[in-house]
Amino acid sequence: MPSGLVALFDDVAVLARAAAASADDVAAAAGRAGSKTAGVVIDDAAVTPSYVTGLSPARELPIIWAITKGSLFNKLIILLPGALLLSEFLPWAIIYLLIIGGAFLCYEGAEKVMEKLGAQKHGKTLEDEITDPVAFEKQRIAGAVRTDFILSAEIMAIALAEVADETLVLRAGVLAVVGFVVTVAVYGVVALIVKLDDMGLALTRRGSGFERNLGEFLVNMVPPLLALLSLVGTAAMLWVGGGIIVHGTHELGFDALYDMAHGAEYWVAGMSGALGGVLGWISYAAICAVLGLALGAVIAFVLHKVIGYEGAH
Numbered sequence: 096m097p098s099g100l101v102a103l104f105d106d107v108a109v110l111a112r113a114a115a116a117s118a119d120d121v122a123a124a125a126g127r128a129g130s131k132t133a134g135v136v137i138d139d140a141a142v143t144p145s146y147v148t149g150l151s152p153a154r155e156l157p158i159i160w161a162i163t164k165g166s167l168f169n170k171l172i173i174l175l176p177g178a179l180l181l182s183e184f185l186p187w188a189i190i191y192l193l194i195i196g197g198a199f200l201c202y203e204g205a206e207k208v209m210e211k212l213g214a215q216k217h218g219k220t221l222e223d224e225i226t227d228p229v230a231f232e233k234q235r236i237a238g239a240v241r242t243d244f245i246l247s248a249e250i251m252a253i254a255l256a257e258v259a260d261e262t263l264v265l266r267a268g269v270l271a272v273v274g275f276v277v278t279v280a281v282y283g284v285v286a287l288i289v290k291l292d293d294m295g296l297a298l299t300r301r302g303s304g305f306e307r308n309l310g311e312f313l314v315n316m317v318p319p320l321l322a323l324l325s326l327v328g329t330a331a332m333l334w335v336g337g338g339i340i341v342h343g344t345h346e347l348g349f350d351a352l353y354d355m356a357h358g359a360e361y362w363v364a365g366m367s368g369a370l371g372g373v374l375g376w377i378s379y380a381a382i383c384a385v386l387g388l389a390l391g392a393v394i395a396f397v398l399h400k401v402i403g404y405e406g407a408h
Contacts, residue, residue, distance in 0.1 A: 198390060203336075205390075
């Protein structure tokens with residue numbers, strides 16, 4: 096065999112081994128980074144079902160698919176290159192963008208709380224008569240993708256922070272893997288949740304008593320489950336948004352909110368024995384949610400009462 100061809104095969108083998116090693120590095124780093132985003136991922140999964148609640152069952156999966164595509168676009172086309180550019184050239188700007196995103200989540204959560212309490216209502220809700228289903232569906236998808244953008248930005252920022260010292264190529268690979276896997280996992284679970292009632296109805300038409308009983312259980316379980324997820328989703332917006340503000344202001348040298356929230360967490364944890372870790376985290380999340388609600392209410396007041404902005408939710 097000609098020596099040139101042997102040398103070429105050697106080079107290909109070396110490149111293949113290097114590529115395999117790089118893939119292993121990306122997978123390992125993505126696993127570490129992905130685990131850090133678990134809290135925001137749960138929040139994302141809790142928020143999304145509310146956007147299809149009350150709409151036609153035939154449109155549920157198409158709406159979720161549209162939101163999934165929007166989420167992938169958010170993560171892979173907008174946020175991934177943006178995060179890489181910022182980490183290379185303007186790393187100091189990332190914290191300010193996170194704080195803006197946190198403030199937006201606080202505003203969204205506060206809006207939902209105030210609408211539930213009847214304090215204000217902006218745009219159509221599911222309680223209104225829907226005169227244009229196509230326009231209403233587009234509005235719900237746009238709202239879901241807009242909220243997803245903020246949650247996706249937080250997910251990508253957390254993942255980026257975990258691999259900040261790695262090479263640009265490895266950072267890009269990790270962000271791509273985390274963005275894709277998280278999106279598929281979140282919206283796959285959401286699709287399963289919103290179709291539980293249809294699966295239940297199908298089971299009730301089966302012959303056996305066990306299948307009928309299981310189907311009736313699923314059908315009866317879905318409304319309270321969706322109501323619970325809507326509640327969790329609103330709380331998630333507030334505690335995640337408030338948490339971003341707490342940590343963001345701490346990074347910028349303003350420690351009052353950070354010291355208050357974590358001081359309460361450590362105090363509760365120290366007083367609670369075996370459950371200290373869980374109760375401490377709950378106290379921290381509750382404080383962040385209250386701070387988020389207060390900030391969101393202020394933002395909503397300024398937008399709607401001072402500026403006169405009429406948003407659609």
